[in-house]
Amino acid sequence: MSSSHRARLAAVAGLAVMSMVAAACSSSSSGGGGGGTVSTPGITKTTITIGSHQPLTGIAAPGYDEIAPASNAYFQYVNAHGGIFGRKIIYKYLNDQYNPSITSTVVTQLVLKDKVFAIFNGLGTPTHLAVAPMLNSEHIPDVFVASGCECWNATSALPDTFGWQLDYVREGKILGSYIEQHFKGKKIGFFYQNDEFGQDGVKGLSDEIPKSQIVAEESYVPTNIKIAPQVAALKAKGAQVVVSFSVPAFTALLKLTMLGLKYTPQLVVSDVGSDPITLAGLLASFAKNKTAGFGNALTQGIITDGYLPSLGSTSNSWITLFKKIHDTYVPKLPFDGNVLYGMSVAYTFVQAMFKAGKNPTRESLISAINGGLPQGVSVAPYVYSATDHNGISGAYMGVIKNGALVPTGGVLVTDDTATGAVTAYTTPQLAAPASGIPSP
Amino acid sequence: MARSPDPRPAGRLGGLAAPTLVRHLGAAVLAGVVLLIGSNTIGDYRDYQLANVAVYVVAVAGLTLLIGLSGQISIGNGAFMAVGGYLAALLLADLKWPLIAILLAATAGAAVVGAIFGVAAARLRGPYLAGATLMLAVALPSVATRFQSVLGGDQGLGFFIGVPGFLGPNVSPYRWLAWVTCGAALVTMVLLANLIRSRTGRSWRAVRDDEIAAALAGLNVARLQILAFVVSAACAGLGGTLLAMWNQSVSPGLFSLTLSIQLLTAAVLGGLGSLTGAVLGSAIVVLPYTYLQNQAISLGMTTATGSNVPILAYGAVLIVVMLAFPAGIQGLLAWMVRASRVRQAVRWLTGPLARRASPGPSVHSAASGHPDQRSAPAAEPQEKGTT
Numbered sequence: 001m002s003s004s005h006r007a008r009l010a011a012v013a014g015l016a017v018m019s020m021v022a023a024a025c026s027s028s029s030s031g032g033g034g035g036g037t038v039s040t041p042g043i044t045k046t047t048i049t050i051g052s053h054q055p056l057t058g059i060a061a062p063g064y065d066e067i068a069p070a071s072n073a074y075f076q077y078v079n080a081h082g083g084i085f086g087r088k089i090i091y092k093y094l095n096d097q098y099n100p101s102i103t104s105t106v107v108t109q110l111v112l113k114d115k116v117f118a119i120f121n122g123l124g125t126p127t128h129l130a131v132a133p134m135l136n137s138e139h140i141p142d143v144f145v146a147s148g149c150e151c152w153n154a155t156s157a158l159p160d161t162f163g164w165q166l167d168y169v170r171e172g173k174i175l176g177s178y179i180e181q182h183f184k185g186k187k188i189g190f191f192y193q194n195d196e197f198g199q200d201g202v203k204g205l206s207d208e209i210p211k212s213q214i215v216a217e218e219s220y221v222p223t224n225i226k227i228a229p230q231v232a233a234l235k236a237k238g239a240q241v242v243v244s245f246s247v248p249a250f251t252a253l254l255k256l257t258m259l260g261l262k263y264t265p266q267l268v269v270s271d272v273g274s275d276p277i278t279l280a281g282l283l284a285s286f287a288k289n290k291t292a293g294f295g296n297a298l299t300q301g302i303i304t305d306g307y308l309p310s311l312g313s314t315s316n317s318w319i320t321l322f323k324k325i326h327d328t329y330v331p332k333l334p335f336d337g338n339v340l341y342g343m344s345v346a347y348t349f350v351q352a353m354f355k356a357g358k359n360p361t362r363e364s365l366i367s368a369i370n371g372g373l374p375q376g377v378s379v380a381p382y383v384y385s386a387t388d389h390n391g392i393s394g395a396y397m398g399v400i401k402n403g404a405l406v407p408t409g410g411v412l413v414t415d416d417t418a419t420g421a422v423t424a425y426t427t428p429q430l431a432a433p434a435s436g437i438p439s440p
Numbered sequence: 441m442a443r444s445p446d447p448r449p450a451g452r453l454g455g456l457a458a459p460t461l462v463r464h465l466g467a468a469v470l471a472g473v474v475l476l477i478g479s480n481t482i483g484d485y486r487d488y489q490l491a492n493v494a495v496y497v498v499a500v501a502g503l504t505l506l507i508g509l510s511g512q513i514s515i516g517n518g519a520f521m522a523v524g525g526y527l528a529a530l531l532l533a534d535l536k537w538p539l540i541a542i543l544l545a546a547t548a549g550a551a552v553v554g555a556i557f558g559v560a561a562a563r564l565r566g567p568y569l570a571g572a573t574l575m576l577a578v579a580l581p582s583v584a585t586r587f588q589s590v591l592g593g594d595q596g597l598g599f600f601i602g603v604p605g606f607l608g609p610n611v612s613p614y615r616w617l618a619w620v621t622c623g624a625a626l627v628t629m630v631l632l633a634n635l636i637r638s639r640t641g642r643s644w645r646a647v648r649d650d651e652i653a654a655a656l657a658g659l660n661v662a663r664l665q666i667l668a669f670v671v672s673a674a675c676a677g678l679g680g681t682l683l684a685m686w687n688q689s690v691s692p693g694l695f696s697l698t699l700s701i702q703l704l705t706a707a708v709l710g711g712l713g714s715l716t717g718a719v720l721g722s723a724i725v726v727l728p729y730t731y732l733q734n735q736a737i738s739l740g741m742t743t744a745t746g747s748n749v750p751i752l753a754y755g756a757v758l759i760v761v762m763l764a765f766p767a768g769i770q771g772l773l774a775w776m777v778r779a780s781r782v783r784q785a786v787r788w789l790t791g792p793l794a795r796r797a798s799p800g801p802s803v804h805s806a807a808s809g810h811p812d813q814r815s816a817p818a819a820e821p822q823e824k825g826t827t
Contacts, residue, residue: 057748100596101694104687109730112485112614126595130689133600137613194588195595221585221594223692 040361042117048084048353048360050120051110052093053103053127054146059222060098062285063248063278063338064123067146068093070342071121073329074322074350078437084353084360085440092116098123098222100130107131111140118143118365121164121345125149125197126222136160141365143352144345144391148272149196150416153389160362162369162384164345164391166307168197168245169416171270171395172204174305177412177422178397179241179268180208187215189239189265191230191254193246194219201245201270207418215239220250228257235263242266246273252282255298267302274304275337276400296403304405307378307395308344309429311337312404317432318344318377325436337405344377347438348391351376354440376438379411380425390416394425464633468626475626479618487618488686489727494621495682496722498628500706501715502675505632508713509641510668511648512561516573517676518700519580524550524677525684525695526584529597539601539685543624546681547674554673558666577700581692596691599684621682628675629715635671636715644668676703698751705754709761711768720769725754 042049054068055061068091075089083089092114094106103122108131110116118141122128125147132151135142136158144164145152148171152163166174179188188209192198198219206214216237218230231254234242242265244254251273258264279302280295287294309316314323322343326335333339353360355368375381380394394413398405413425433439479487503517524546531537531545557576564572584591591597603616635641646654647664655661684690702725710721729750736746765772 099693099696100594100689100691101687104689108488109485112483112488126691129595130598130687130691133598134688137600137602194593223585223594224582 040117041115043087043360046087047090048087049090049092049114049116050118050349051107051114051116052091052120053096053106053110053122053124053131054093055098055123055127056093056095058097058099059225059249060124060247062282063275063336064146066333066336066338067121067123067342067345069330069333070326070339071346071349072342073325074343074346076329077325078350081435081437084350085358089350089353091120096124096127098127100127103127104130104134107135111135111138117141117360117362120144120349121146121342123147125151126195128152129196132158132161139362141362143365143369144348146341146345147197148200150200150390151196153416155387155389158389160366162389162391164348165341166271166305166380166392166395167390167416168200168270169204169207170390170393170414171305172201172206172245173208173414173420173422174204174395174397174412175243175268175270176205176208177414178303178305179205179243180210183213183241183266186213186240187238188213189216189234189237189242190214190218191234191242191244191246192217192219193250194221197272198245204416205243208422220246222247222250225249225253227253228261231257231261231263234265235261240265241268243268243270244273245270248273248275248278248282252279252286255279255283256286259298269302269304271305271307271395274302274400274405276302276403276405277334277336278338280403299400299403302400303397304400305395305397306337306405306407307380307392308337308340309377309379310398310405310407311335311340312406321432321436347377348373351438354438375430377432379429380413460637461630461634464630468630472623472626475622476619479615479622484612484614487612487614491614491617491621491682491686493719493723493726494618494625495679495686496703496706496726497625497719498621498682499676499679499703500710500722501625501628501632501718502672502679503703504707504710504712504714504718504721505636505644505675506668506672507707508711509636509644509648510665511644512665512668513566513570514561514573514669514672515570515704516575516577516580516700517672517703518695518697519573519576520550520554520673520676521680521683521699522580522584522690522692522695523553523673524680525599525690526591526597526680527677528681528684529599529690530590532599532601533597539620543678543681547678550677550680551670551674554670554676555666557673558669561669562662562665574697574700577697581695584692592691594692596689596694598689600688601685617686621686624678624682628678629719632671632675633715640664640667702754705758708758709768711770711772714768714770717768717770724757724769728753 052068054065056065072091075091078084079088092110094110096103096106107119107122110119119135121144122131122142123146128145128147129151132142139160142158142161144162146165148163148165148168150167150169152158152161153167154161190202190205192202202217216234216239218233220227220230227250244251244267246254246269251269255267276296276299279299283295283298284290309318311319313319322340323335325343326333326339330339351373352365352369355371355373356365369384370386372384373382378392379396380392383390383393394411396407396411397409398407411425412422414420414422479490482490499517499521503514507513527549528542528546531542537545561569561572584596585593603611603613607616643654643659643664646657646659647661651661680695683694687694706721706725707718708721709724710717710719732750732753733746736749761768
């Protein structure tokens with residue numbers, strides 16, 4: 001064999017194999033389509049397939065990895081009780097490790113291979129930002145993103161994307177107005193995740209807290225767990241109150257680093273980073289301390305807010321309902337804020353799907369949410385409209401006591417502008433439906 | 441270890457270039473037609489996967505040339521991909537350049553960085569070079585978090601290029617993606633195949649096999665080694681741009697250390713120094729990943745465990761391949777072809793003809809020095825720099 005012959009063979013063989021592999025694989029994908037008689041992807045006569053990206057491993061996984069299983073538990077409950085107009089929900093969630101580049105890969109897989117009807121509750125601000133433009137360019141409903149970033153409220157650029165939880169600007173304003181009233185004249189420091197999650201929170205806080213009181217703004221990136229320099233800076237600037245917009249792992253790191261530096265300011269933590277059960281577990285695991293109550297002792301006194309009913313209020317009809325579903329479908333998970341979150345957002349999706357009609361299409365789901373949704377499990381109403389894609393509009397303030405969030409005041413609502421006031425919301429919350437399923 | 445695609449010393453220096461180029465171009469056009477037909481029939485998801493393989497082919501081809509031909513190791517080619525990817529994202533966002541200009545500029549940009557690093561690399565040998573490139577792969581992505589306002593931090597920058605208008609609405613974005621990436625892969629393969637068979641390619645092999653002998657023969661060892669780094673970095677830069685296009689964004693997580701290791705794995709699995717091996721290795725690293733992960737999870741493993749199964753499998757396969765078939769899959773295939781009874785049968789049938797035409801042993805075995813009775817493809821000369 002001559003050398004040129006060999007080189008040529010090498011090139012031909014290589015490329016031929018490449019095309020053959022692709023062609024051979026294609027035969028297995030032909031069965032993945034929607035099926036049934038309806039042409040909407042992901043909808044058959046008996047099923048609705050939806051997908052999500054979730055951090056099941058990695059830095060954001062502790063706590064957040066319970067959300068999708070909890071949502072799935074609620075869907076299983078609905079499926080067992082008649083489904084949505086007879087259709088069962090199939091919920092396929094893939095692990096993106098809170099890494100935006102993996103988010104893009106897994107969501108493309110969900111869209112192209114699994115042909116999902118919608119992306120539901122994709123978790124994380126930096127992660128979901130990587131896929132929202134693609135989902136909108138293909139008009140795939142991108143509903144109830146698990147992030148309070150204001151970026152989801154972009155009805156012209158992202159018309160098919162909807163937020164759900166209290167957005168970070170509103171949350172920042174509610175926390176900020178509380179701090180402004182209760183810590184007058186104290187030095188305030190911010191600790192936040194340096195992306196749109198933390199930046200939105202800081203925006204809301206700065207709307208309410210007088211500039212003269214803010215002495216330090218320190219940030220972290222999720223890939224770097226060494227936050228001692230930032231904490232030392234907060235201490236050096238003499239911050240007496242530290243407000244943290246962080247994921248649970250970084251709230252725990254913040255608390256432990258403060259402990260190490262003998263620095264004990266009042267901690268105020270946004271809802272997403274303050275679930276007491278998750279924090280207690282993380283604190284014990286990071287500090288390698290197995291003493292009973294170690295974690296709870298450290299979370300004692302953290303001020304935070306809540307937009308879902310408090311887990312401690314066992315007489316609340318929503319908590320009773322979700323506890324029952326939890327005990328049936330996901331008894332191994334702790335019944336904590338993440339499980340409550342997962343079930344609540346799943347309930348909202350079922351509300352929207354019922355409203356989208358007996359023969360749902362992607363368009364009918366979008367217009368159903370644009371028409372507004374009735375207040376469900378959240379303590380404040382939704383603001384959904386054709387021009388507003390934020391979700392829950394308010395929260396109550398609370399403090400962590402003995403490992404549980406205890407509300408300290410009534411529900412506060414506000415808007416996402418710099419000047420809109422924070423006001424009390426007094427309409428009482430409706431009880432959960434007896435069936436546990438929203439009425440069509 | 442690496443089998444040079446051209447084990448015979450080529451006797452002629454000139455005159456051969458044009459026919460070689462024509463042959464390689466012919467093969468590329470043929471493969472291009474197959475890929476074009478294929479991409480139109482396999483559906484969006486397979487197009488997306490095909491594009492992913494093509495992206496890896498571009499980067500792995502450059503790496504396999506660096507390690508297999510010039511004998512320098514790099515664990516850090518993911519860093520050069522990051523240079524290309526980020527440069528492309530900045531050019532798209534700030535200057536709105538057309539795609540072809542972005543691809544060329546990002547390739548050139550990575551080549552420049554490769555040249556600078558190559559100067560340092562040419563002074564390092566073996567594990568020291570490996571360590572230096574590893575450092576590059578670990579350190580470079582964090583530049584993006586340091587200069588967050590420009591490079592977007594952990595969140596990264598968007599890189600969204602739609603289907604050009606003239607193709608009409610019938611071409612899906614994923615088919616377009618497959619066309620661009622496969623086109624780039626074919627161009628890269630043709631250029632590298634010619635480079636490997638050129639005077640430069642032969643000089644690289646001389647340097648790889650014995651630096652002192654090569655220097656005594658009048659070759660500028662340092663310059664050749666830097667050139668290999670430049671070519672490898674250029675391929676990585678192009679691959680990084682295509683990866684950004686495939687991922688629709690660039691972020692530090694896209695160019696993690698895992699990516700650099702995957703490139704190395706693909707090059708070793710395929711067979712160092714072999715372009716065919718680069719294609720095979722890329723396909724093996726890319727395609728079974730999702731499948732393995734889904735299988736593991738459907739077998740009842742938790743997602744946390746299942747997510748790590750593909751990495752475990754690659755590690756195991758890499759160890760087995762290095763132990764049993766150091767020349768990689770391409771070497772294994774070549775050995776199987778040589779050793780197979782099919783070939784013996786063909787020889788037996790054609791033998792009398794060949795003997796009648798030219799008495800004596802066959803041209804191939806005499807010239808290549810690889811008798812068919814070889815037991816395994818392991819008897820390669822030990823190389824420097826690939827420890």
